Amino acid sequence: NKHMEMVQMLLNKGADVNACDINKMTPLKLAIQWKTEKIVDCLWTNRALVLYPCGNSSYLHYAVYCGDLKIVDLILNNGHDVNFVDCDGRTPFHSVVKKGNIDILPALLKYGASVNVPDKMGKMPIHVAVEKKGKNYLSISLGVSHTDDNEKIELIEYLLKHGAVVDAKITDGNDQGLTPLFLAIMKLKTFEKVVEILLSNGANPNLDVNGMTAFHKYVKQVKTTPNMSSTYYERKKELKIVKILLQHGANLNVVANEGDSVADELLHFAAFYKDIELVKLLLDHGANSSYADVDGMTALHYLHIRVADQDDNIARLLLKHGANVNVQNKDGISPLHYLLYNISGETSLNAARLLLQFGAKCDLMDQKGNTPLHLATERGDVNVARLLLEFGAKCDLKDQKGITPPPFLLYALGKRRNTTTIKSSLHQQPSGRATRSLHQRPSSGRATRSRRLFRIRGLGDVLSHDQLV
Structure with a gap:
């Protein structure tokens, strides 16, 4: 009451109700900020301007931003235009939504606010x-x-x-x-519930916007958004959006501007993120299990990039759908190469056996001349090396440096075995080709793995084994 009496006295003495202080605040704006309803009413009836003179917005915009429903109702009741636009073309309705003061929305609608007015953007x-x-x-x-x-x-x-x-x-x-x-969709970290709500309310997933559908946009967004290991599980979660789009009738049989099938590119993402449900869904919708991108990468390549969460069931599913197990990317790396670059132990053995059973060639060389046997012996993976030999891998193939697998094995075993020991483990097959019976390596003789970098198109920037563990 004392504040009200002071305001009334100042007004009676001719105080300027629209005066601005050094912070560009007027008496009415301060009253709105401090949510003093009676003073707001008093100042408003003393011919305060609709626009506050120190800016290009209205007092109603500021009131809805501050979120006091009584003051908003008071201003509207005094004849303020509910659809008044500020210098950016925004109405008070825009301001409420941006601020999140949902309790104010019914009052604005009551006075005729338009829900579909565009701003200057x-x-x-x-x-x-x-x-x-x-x-x-x-x-x-x-x-x-x-x-x-x-x-x-x-x-x-x-x-x-x-x-x-x-x-x-x-x-x-x-x-x-x-x-x-x-x-x-552009906000890849958005809660998938947003996409689901829009689709449930009739959003058209096949609407052509600037030559793109929702699926086009999703694929483009994933390919151009850097992905590091810290966001792996977040991105895996985002694949739910693909399933939601499919459930609401999104057409997968569309071709991107670059000529690539959306279904085929999504299959790469699903394989990389080990989403077997989505892999099945995409294959059922006609995705090509052998599709290779501009870098020569197929779904089988992407599946074997990441060390964690290796899933042989996905590999088996792709292979049963005709995936080419011997496709080499632009660096000459096959899925079996990728497997041995990135995965070790029992997981590596089981995955390698599966690829070999479906016809993976043991002696394919990458651009550096490495065969799968080079990689297995370099890392001292005796069991995988033995498996490769069982499937006919040659021991005498040289890489670009002229090195054959046995010297690699000597290094991998910590040079604890001499050449005679290694040679004695070789035996002759009927064909006359030399192979080896590799023994269990000493527990302390594991080689330090070299750091290998790969450029992964569409799945992020430059990734290494260390980053992907």
């Missing part, structure tokens, strides 16, 4: 809601942060319920033509 409130970032929270006990998307989901559902056009296109700016669904 051509974005409607539904676009703003989809682009809105979730609230980040830090878990003290776990020491990690997480994002709460519930508010975002609630906003989108509310807008769609009250007339927002689900396939509304942005009408201007760099994102011209994009729909809410496209924006959701």
Whole structure:
């Protein structure tokens, strides 16, 4: 009451109700900020301007931003235009959505707010809601942060319920033509629930936007977004979006601008992220199990890049669907090479046996002249080396440096065995070709693995074995 009396006294003395302080705040803006309803009413009735003079927005914009429903209702009740646009073409409705003050929306709708007014960038409130970032929270006990998307989901559902056009296109700016669904897909870390809500409310997954469908956009976004090991499981989770699109009738039989099939490229992602459910789904939709990208990489290559989570069931599924087990990429590396570069132990043995059973050639050489046997002996993997010999691998093939596998094996075994010992382990097959019976290596004789870098198109920047463990 004392503050109210002071305001009234100053007004009676001729105080300028629209004066700005050094922080560009007017008395009315301060009253809105401090949520003093009576003072707001008093200043408003004393002919305060609709636009506050120190900026290009309205008091209603500021009121909805501050989130006091009573003050918003008071201003609207005093005749403020509910669809008043600021210098950026945004209405108070845009401001509410951006701020997330969902409790204000019913009041704006009550006074006739339009849900589908575009701002100067051509974005409607539904676009703003989809682009809105979730609230980040830090878990003290776990020491990690997480994002709460519930508010975002609630906003989108509310807008769609009250007339927002689900396939509304942005009408201007760099994102011209994009729909809410496209924006959701562009935000790869978005909660997949956003995509599901939009599709459940009638969003068209096959809508052509600038020559692309939703699947085109997803593939392009994944290929151009760097992927490091820290985001591996996040990206794996994002593949749910593909399944959701398929469940809502998205057409996989479309060709990207580069001429590549969307289904074929998605199969590479599904193999790399070890998603057997999606691999099955894509193969059932006609994906080519032997498709090679511009780097010569097939799904079998991508499957054997990552050390963790190796799944022989995916390899078997691809092979039964006719995957070419002997395709070599631009560096001459076959799936069997990739397997031996990146995977060791019992997992390596089982996976190698599967590839060999489906016809993998033991003596394919990469650009450096390495055969699978070179790689197995270099790392001292006796069991895999023995397996390769059982399938007919040659011992006398030389790499570019003129080195054959046995010297590699000597090094891999920590030089604890002499040449005579190694030679004595060789025996003659009926064909006359020399092979070896390799014994268990000493526990302390494992070679230090060399660091090998690979350029993985579409799945990230330059990755190494160490980064992918």
